[in-house]
Amino acid sequence: MAQKKRSSNWRVWHRWLSLVFGLQMVIWTISGAYMVFFDLDYIHGDHLVQNISKPLPEGTEVSDLDKLLTRYPETKKASLEALSLDGTLQPVYKLQSDKGEFLVNAKSLERIEITQHHIEDLANRYYAQESADIESVVYMTDNPPTEISETLLPVWRVNYDDFGNTSLYLSETTGDLLVKRHTFWRGFDIVWMLHIMDYDERVDIETWWLKAFIIGTFILMITGIVLLLYTITFKRRPIGGAQ
Template sequence: MRFKPLKARKIHRWLTLLFGIQLIIWSITGAAMVILQLPYIHGDHLVQPADRSVSEFTYLENITSVANEYPDATEVTLVNRYINNGFQHVFVVNGNATRLLDAATLQPLTITEQDIRALAKRYYAPRNAPSNAPSNAQANNHEPNIAQLQLLTEPTESELAARHLPAWQVRFADTSNTTLYLSAVTGSLVTQRHTAWRFFDFMWMLHIMDYQDRSDITKPWLLAFTVLTLLISISGLMLLVQKYLSRPWRRLWRDSE
């Protein structure tokens, strides 16, 4: 048996045949992800502010009472939110737990399904409005249509991080399959998802090769494929050098002799 040194062409072909599939996936997913603009993927155009301007700053005098009533409270936010068929000033209290209080009486408030429906429609931005315009969907005679409403308490939904639970999932019947996630305690908008986001998330999963959580960039097979792809690239570079540098140079050398 005679030993033949492996040629760059052979290495390039075999490595590409065996492991090149991930290079193709990286190319397609990478190109798709950089073409899609990040603000669009984040769905900034899908939502608008739903709270009205704070008009009664005197409620801030109640902060001391809130702090004394809830000693674990580390942060209190005053907002003017649509609850119980009308706007009212409320405190969103963060501490060991998140609470919603009436800013005037300091009584705890509970967000109902009806509140979530009303708030979600207010958060939902009409397609014809600019993303920054703080106007309501209803004001444009464009009544958004809620297709499905579901209270999430268990971390089963891949679109929403578990730390945001419990939350309401509000699906709208539109062409973008817009889904809003609202806090079940405060009614605050947690996040928004749509078809392009789901597509981007799928591309990201394929790109980082974490097919379960879609967040771990340290998978060992990712490292292995990176090294193999590097070998494909280096062998390709050697072929290019042979083609465009070595051979013409040798020919030139031969001709001059």
């Protein structure tokens, strides 16, 4: 009789713990399966874009670095690149200073202002999939979506009308591709949030929520094991107490 009462108590605990922690266990299973079955390179969207960098033609004339640094003394780092703007391949200097990055024409040393037209053209060059129309182009200065870091602002977002609702984020000053997002990445971001139970930043894998639920799930498993042992013991007992 005492054993039956103890079994009943364990069963009550197991049911209550199942109600509290059972749903999260299901979420862990589903989110874990999503992260395992989808290739990480696919999630990152590597298949969506291509490298558009090209070498400078031999003999290209550019202003020397002394003139460049005289005109832009705040420069911390400079690199010479070829960039297709307005339908022509142009030599440009990409300059980095304490205030950020920007481009200058490598011949005239005039600063290059990246326009929406440039962004659309560059985005189409980066985009590696079969022909898809640009759905919208948005210049973002604040309130970014959760799929990008606020540190990227200001930034251009180019949305494509394709299967994955692809979005390319390009630098406002250089036109560089910063990040790419699509439906499956957004799905991964959601299941990752649910998996680690960080509902704000989605980066902390040591939240108190997560630790508490891990401990609670462990206790749930213990109660289940105890109930299993009670069940096995009860079934093995002879009927009527016969020896």
